[in-house]
Amino acid sequence: MxxxxxxxxxxxxxxxxxxxxxxxxxxxxxxxxxxxxxxxxxxxxxxxxxxxxxxxxxxxxxxxxxxxxxxxxxxxxxxxxxxxxxxxxxxxxxxxxxxxxxxxxxxxxxxxxxxxxxxxxxxxxxxxxxxxxxxxxxxxxxxxxxxxxxxxxxxxxxxxxRPTRWEIARQYLVLGYTHILPKGLDHILFVLGIFLLSPRVKTMLLQVTAFTVAHSMTLGLSIHGLLSLPSRIVEPLIALSIAYVAIENLVTRELKPWRLALVFMFGLLHGLGFAGVLRELGLPRGEFLTGLLTFNLGVEGGQLTVIAIAMLLVWPFKTKGWYRHRVVIPASLVIAAIGIYWTLLRIT
Known part of the structure; x- marks a missing residue:
């Protein structure tokens, strides 16, 4: 860590x-x-x-x-x-x-x-x-x-x-996936913070859905030039979102209405982060929508892979009485500490 x-x-x-x-x-x-x-x-x-x-x-x-x-x-x-x-x-x-x-x-x-x-x-x-x-x-x-x-x-x-539509789709799918795994360390920790709240599948799916819808919205709006924030604002807030979800895991074990709302808001921020990367990489002329959609699908694939790996690791222990004290709390403390450190680093 x-x-x-x-x-x-x-x-x-x-x-x-x-x-x-x-x-x-x-x-x-x-x-x-x-x-x-x-x-x-x-x-x-x-x-x-x-x-x-x-x-x-x-x-x-x-x-x-x-x-x-x-x-x-x-x-x-x-x-x-x-x-x-x-x-x-x-x-x-x-x-x-x-x-x-x-x-x-x-x-x-x-x-x-x-x-x-x-x-x-x-x-x-x-x-x-x-x-x-x-x-x-x-x-x-x-x-x-x-x-x-x-x-x-x-x-x-x-x-x-000119590259074919399939070649472009494959290329941007891989770019989106690798932006999460292995390179998107901040996004990985945010997804793990979401995952650690509760081992219940419904709780996890509700949060992931809110996050996915939100970052897909801002990714599309930002790439089309309809929404923009400088990275010096977006990047510290993304780090702060990591710290927040991890800290909340320490004080509650249930999905509260405000948690979904905040995960949605944080998803909007992460979407701006994705858009910044995609904007610098560039989108192919004449296949703008293909590149945008497949990059986003690649991002989703990376996030789902993170969740799948986490589930495989903790599934045998999720019903144990010690699961929260030995897994959720220590992991959330580490994630929160890293999120706070990144926040301070990105604003200095």
Whole structure:
């Protein structure tokens, strides 16, 4: 649990990675890599052997990132026809004034004449991220790269076909599921907090239904631009929701009407968190609804898996007299402590 407490606060930041590689008609390439600026600064300082000052101002952060351009470029490896191609220029572009925007490094250089294949490595991000490749004829494709692994070999001699609806559905289903398992540590603890209130199936289903309906609503509204809150507000409140459900488990063992109402409200917050991740990952042009629905289904699948695992672990003991004192109370105390710690961490 100590590991979870120290790792989860940055879990969503690593997911905020967008990479666009554009080939121009004059034989050049332009590579734009967008990341959360504070997260990126922490990573680059690690590679450079430096340290990040506590709570740097945006101006300090951006000035230092601009200085670390060469360190960033060293973590980018572009192989064309088996030979490494280096960028000839590296520019840092600070995030726009809008809250929660990403900072961008822009690299440019020349492609070898007659280039036919490409492999790519971004040695900073551990989580999956999208690499969009735009051809000179206007066609494009998105390759999902698993963290610090190499991409597959990408054929540059042809136009990129549009992915089928099934391919998009499968891709976003997996993205939604992995956002919960294994990466959504805060969402996992919230679901476990719901589960621990009572071993009764009806009690659990009522809470899960309220949570699901709520986060599905705000996910859809936020992605359509009808509802928005900055992550500096949403993320601390999500952490606080984890602490609340765990603390309430300590003082009651029955489902009260206010519990359902609060779980619904907390579900609205978690939906905004899901939307923030999905917005940064991007939704496919022409298949917006497919991507949105299957991502949400993947999230539900991840949550149900968490509940199923928890049920399998405690089912033989749920009717024992000691179940509450030896399972519910200790587990809820740990979850509450982590939730409070995350809340304080996310507001400082």
């Amino acid at each position: 100590v590991f979870l407490a120290t790792q989860a606060p940055l879990a969503h930041e690593a997911e905020r990675t967008r990479v666009v590689l554009t080939f121009t008609g004059d034989g050049r390439f332009v590579l734009e890599v967008a990341n959360d600026p504070l997260w990126l600064l922490m990573r680059l300082e690690t590679f450079a052997g430096g340290t990040v000052p506590a709570n740097p101002s945006p101006a300090q952060r951006d000035a230092r990132l601009a200085q670390l351009g060469s360190v960033f470029a060293d973590r980018i490896v572009l192989f064309v026809d088996g030979h490494e191609v280096r960028a000839e220029s590296v520019e840092y572009h600070p995030p726009p004034v809008a809250a929660d925007s990403l900072a961008t490094f822009r690299l440019a250089g020349h492609m070898p004449r007659g280039a036919s294949s490409l492999r790519w490595l971004y040695g900073i991000v551990a989580d999956p991220y999208p690499l969009e490749i735009r051809q000179t004829d206007g066609s494009s494709t998105i390759e999902w790269i698993t963290g610090t692994n190499w991409s597959g070999t990408i054929d540059l001699t042809r136009s990129f076909p």
